[in-house]
Amino acid sequence: MDNYKCERCGSTTYGTAEHLGGEFIICEECGYIKMVKERDPELVKESLIPKCPSCGSTAITAGPLTYRWSTKRTMNRCANCGYSWEP
Ligand SMILES: [Zn+2]
Ligand SMILES: [Zn+2]
Numbered sequence: 001m002d003n004y005k006c007e008r009c010g011s012t013t014y015g016t017a018e019h020l021g022g023e024f025i026i027c028e029e030c031g032y033i034k035m036v037k038e039r040d041p042e043l044v045k046e047s048l049i050p051k052c053p054s055c056g057s058t059a060i061t062a063g064p065l066t067y068r069w070s071t072k073r074t075m076n077r078c079a080n081c082g083y084s085w086e087p
Contacts, residue, residue, distance in 0.1 A: 008032040050087055052078035062087065 004025060005012050011029035026033050050060050057080035077084040 004034065004036070006030060006032050007034065050076050052076075052080060052083055053085060054078060054083035055081045057081065 004014055006014070006027040006029060009027060009030040009032065011027050013028040014025040014034075015028050016025055023035060024033050025036050050062070051058055052060060055078060057078055059079040060076050061079055062074055062076045074087055075084050076087050
């Protein structure tokens with residue numbers, strides 16, 4: 001991540017944004033955030049297609065579950081065997 005120049009203010013003093021997963025840098029002058037690493041499309045594809053840990057099927061539906069105590073969690077559910085799990 002050398003020689004990045006802020007697209008907003010032109011500053012070259014950048015800090016990394018570890019809390020954003022280390023794929024972004026933040027301009028120390030104006031706070032502009034720039035993505036420095038695109039996610040590997042293949043990896044994204046893989047991670048978007050979870051397999052059922054029970055039967056191995058990829059017919060998975062995923063969606064957020066909202067509980068009464070307002071905790072939002074995403075659960076995967078196998079359309080083949082009905083097994084559901086946290087991704
Ligand atoms: Zn800047
Ligand atoms: Zn299954």
